[in-house]
Amino acid sequence: EAGVAQSPRYKIIEKRQSVAFWCNPISGHATLYWYQQILGQGPKLLIQFQNNGVVDDSQLPKDRFSAERLKGVDSTLKIQPAKLEDSAVYLCASRIIAGGSEDTQYFGPGTRLTVL
């Protein structure tokens, strides 16, 4: 079974530029999460989707961050314009709501963003 795919793996941009990250969840997983992990910290939830609807975006800085999950499969996270403090690893995770041991989040490898 393929895991959660993310691209690009690394991105370096100048401040005030725009950037977009892409996530392809595990097939059949209805729930998708985006996390921001700043160096030395634990992941912080930015947004959670259930199919193509937003469940929780309370910690998403909506003045510069946006995310969408068209058709309830792939998702894109965008930052516009980027700030220095946005330098972090952006993790995508997906989950199948099935109960039991398989009902957990599966994480992708992340995209490491450096803002100069």
Next chain:
Amino acid sequence: AQSVTQLGSHVSVSEGALVLLRCNYSSSVPPYLFWYVQYPNQGLQLLLKYTTGATLVKGINGFEAEFKKSETSFHLTKPSAHMSDAAEYFCAVTYNYGQNFVFGPGTRLSVLP
């Protein structure tokens, strides 16, 4: 608001020694608790989770954790450390399963030969 603390940002043990990584959470309601491991340049992998039932939970790679409600703790242990256990470990909590996951700051485990 729920929160997670992990005592010790860096723990070093010798190969073959006991591993103990500490996790405490703030709670006014029963939580769901998780331990994840993160290897360099990789995403997080679930080690184990507590939802309901038995308070001693066994996970992958020989790790286990015990939920102690009276101490609001969920410490991770492994009887004998292996070099391959060197990684970052994160404790996480949620009170509404599937939503509002809150992660601790992480503990980096080093295993010395």
